[in-house]
Amino acid sequence: MRVSVPATSANMGPGFDTLGIALKMKNQVVIKPSKFHSVSLKGEGSNNPALKDNNMFISIFNDFYHNLSTKRRNFRFEFFNEVPMSRGLGSSSAVIVSAIASAYAIEGIDLPKKKLLNLALAYENHPDNITPAVMGGFNVATVQDNEVKFIKKDMPKYLKAIVVIPNRPISTHMSRKTLPYKYSKDDAVYNLSHSSLLTAAFMTENWEMLRVASLDKFHQKYRMKQMPELFEVQKASLKAGSLMSTLSGSGSTFFSIAHADDAKRIEKELRVKFPHFRVFITDFDNYGARVDK
Ligand SMILES: Nc1ncnc2c1ncn2[C@@H]1O[C@H](COP(=O)(O)OP(=O)(O)O)[C@@H](O)[C@H]1O
Numbered sequence: 001m002r003v004s005v006p007a008t009s010a011n012m013g014p015g016f017d018t019l020g021i022a023l024k025m026k027n028q029v030v031i032k033p034s035k036f037h038s039v040s041l042k043g044e045g046s047n048n049p050a051l052k053d054n055n056m057f058i059s060i061f062n063d064f065y066h067n068l069s070t071k072r073r074n075f076r077f078e079f080f081n082e083v084p085m086s087r088g089l090g091s092s093s094a095v096i097v098s099a100i101a102s103a104y105a106i107e108g109i110d111l112p113k114k115k116l117l118n119l120a121l122a123y124e125n126h127p128d129n130i131t132p133a134v135m136g137g138f139n140v141a142t143v144q145d146n147e148v149k150f151i152k153k154d155m156p157k158y159l160k161a162i163v164v165i166p167n168r169p170i171s172t173h174m175s176r177k178t179l180p181y182k183y184s185k186d187d188a189v190y191n192l193s194h195s196s197l198l199t200a201a202f203m204t205e206n207w208e209m210l211r212v213a214s215l216d217k218f219h220q221k222y223r224m225k226q227m228p229e230l231f232e233v234q235k236a237s238l239k240a241g242s243l244m245s246t247l248s249g250s251g252s253t254f255f256s257i258a259h260a261d262d263a264k265r266i267e268k269e270l271r272v273k274f275p276h277f278r279v280f281i282t283d284f285d286n287y288g289a290r291v292d293k
């Protein structure tokens, strides 16, 4: 059985804890019944021996498996990870969603995507990463009465994402601590209006509006101060022709959207200017979490 879940870029500027989009980079796990428990890791995290012992996937999988099953089978877990850890590309959401989906699938229990999303909410209480991780596409999401309410929009193939991934990780938990405790009414109105405009721009495919609509006063500047070079990345990406360029989740990755015709040139310019960062183009994912039995 194989489960795959895409990377996600959350916030998208002003949509703090609300907006997110799925990328065509994924974490996959192949699970096989086996005499003994064993773990193999390829790709991101494979040089981290701790992930072979007691990683977040195994502990969430076990929580669900032990609730769903009376049997005590052992499994071999083979992980193929493309989502870098603690870079603002939703690695924790990918792990949470894939662990829950795997426990249900291994027991042959059908798990509708909306239920998967609401189960994931217990592990990550902001819905901006888990929603696109489960559903794919661009999503606007909120939590009401312990349920995720969301609207999804498929992304067209003629738009591409360009990601700039620094070497340095930023933990989401720590990064949230750098944010102000309170915001002024002016800042609240600023973000509310920009986030609403950004959502409307996605829904109506008014891509030229993204540059203005993606401006934010809630979180980016506080977080980017930890790595001031990110201000340069944003400036360079917009100058090179990106439609929008925002901190991805809590960072450290920078996420830009561009027309396919411009993406190669923007990628090249960013690579030249920031040779010490990983820069590449990726498509958007419109499917989300996938289980192949
Ligand atoms: N492939 C993985 N396997 C196991 N645990 C992972 C994996 N990827 C991420 N994690 C867990 O998620 C944490 C990173 O979460 P977080 O700081 O929210 O970063 P991100 O921005 O990538 O979601 C890691 O410290 C680790 O506990």
Ligand SMILES: N[C@@H](CCOP(=O)(O)O)C(=O)O
Residues within 6 Å of the ligand: 008, 010, 011, 016, 017, 018, 087, 088, 089, 090, 091, 092, 126, 128, 129, 172, 176, 219, 248, 249, 250, 251
């Ligand atoms: N809204 C959250 C998003 C965190 O995304 P991640 O990919 O960094 O986990 C936040 O801004 O803290």
